[in-house]
Amino acid sequence: MDESRAARLVQAVLRCYPARWRRRHGHEAAELAALLIRDGTPAGSIARSYLAGAVREWLTPRPGRRLSAVACALLAAACLLGVSGGLLASAGPARAAGTSQAHPRAHCRPGSPDPAPAPGRPQVIVRVAGHGRSC
Amino acid sequence: MAVGRRDGRAGQDVLRRAGEASVLILISLAGGPKHGYALIQDIKELAGIQLGPGTLYGALDRLERLGLIEPLPAEDRRHPYRITAPGAAALRAHLDAVERVSAAGRLRLQLGGS
Numbered sequence: 001m002d003e004s005r006a007a008r009l010v011q012a013v014l015r016c017y018p019a020r021w022r023r024r025h026g027h028e029a030a031e032l033a034a035l036l037i038r039d040g041t042p043a044g045s046i047a048r049s050y051l052a053g054a055v056r057e058w059l060t061p062r063p064g065r066r067l068s069a070v071a072c073a074l075l076a077a078a079c080l081l082g083v084s085g086g087l088l089a090s091a092g093p094a095r096a097a098g099t100s101q102a103h104p105r106a107h108c109r110p111g112s113p114d115p116a117p118a119p120g121r122p123q124v125i126v127r128v129a130g131h132g133r134s135c
Numbered sequence: 136m137a138v139g140r141r142d143g144r145a146g147q148d149v150l151r152r153a154g155e156a157s158v159l160i161l162i163s164l165a166g167g168p169k170h171g172y173a174l175i176q177d178i179k180e181l182a183g184i185q186l187g188p189g190t191l192y193g194a195l196d197r198l199e200r201l202g203l204i205e206p207l208p209a210e211d212r213r214h215p216y217r218i219t220a221p222g223a224a225a226l227r228a229h230l231d232a233v234e235r236v237s238a239a240g241r242l243r244l245q246l247g248g249s
Contacts, residue, residue: 025192027212032171032188046188053189057196 006043007034009086013047016054016079044087051079149201150229156186156194157203161218161226164204170213171195198222 010033014026033046055076150158163169163177171191179185186194195216198204203222207215218226 021192025214028171028214029188029192031212032175035172036175036188041185049187049189051189052187053193056189056193 003037005090006037009043009047009090010034010037010050012082012086013050013054013079016051016075016082017057021057047086054079148228148232149203149225151232153197153201154194155184156190157198158226158229159184159186160191160194160198161203161222164216164218165223165226168207168215168217170210170215172213174216201225 007030010030014022014029017026029050033043033050036046037043058075150161159178159182160174163174163181166177169177171188175186175188175191195204199206199216203219203225204216205219207217209215
């Protein structure tokens with residue numbers, strides 16, 4: 001996986017954390033991931049670790065935050081789908097060669113001009129709770 | 136905190152259920168303040184274990200909530216942490232407990248002839 005793709009995958013997973021966590025650790029976490037990738041740690045393994053951390057972060061009770069079990073389950077499922085999609089999208093072009101690509105722009109996040117996906121690669125976007133947010 | 140009450144000495148080993156990552160982080164910070172990347176590198180050298188970054192931040196937050204570590208002023212984007220006095224005491228108590236169990240295990244292995 002090239003560096004920019006790995007960085008995008010990690011950024012996608014970091015967006016699964018609560019805003020409070022991202023404000024505090026977000027920049028450092030992205031930098032730490034870049035350093036670990038530079039040292040040879042697979043980006044997928046870093047993304048999995050952050051994903052598990054994000055799920056734990058949401059499920060850990062905090063004073064003043066109440067989150068229903070249904071919301072937790074939906075969030076965890078959305079995060080899992082997002083990372084699975086990211087991993088699939090970053091798989092070899094041979095795997096993606098036979099897949100069709102239907103209106104990729106139609107699902108883009110409003111206001112964020114995402115670059116067009118590389119030819120022959122599927123683009124997977126998960127919409128979380130109706131906010132049109134990629135995860 | 137309910138940890139450490141099994142032997143009737145409440146508060147003795149608050150790290151008993153904190154998990155391996157928390158103990159390794161405290162051991163690493165006992166050698167001086169460190170930020171996330173330095174912690175991962177130090178623990179890898181120390182114990183041969185590479186902590187995942189998600190595990191690391193989860194454990195840091197937990198230890199901070201328990202008052203066992205505290206953040207230092209940020210250096211650029213990095214947030215160093217240092218062990219607190221209660222953290223050092225908790226680590227000492229935990230290592231003592233592990234040593235007692237370890238000694239008992241070795242003794243039983245000798246007595247059992249294994």
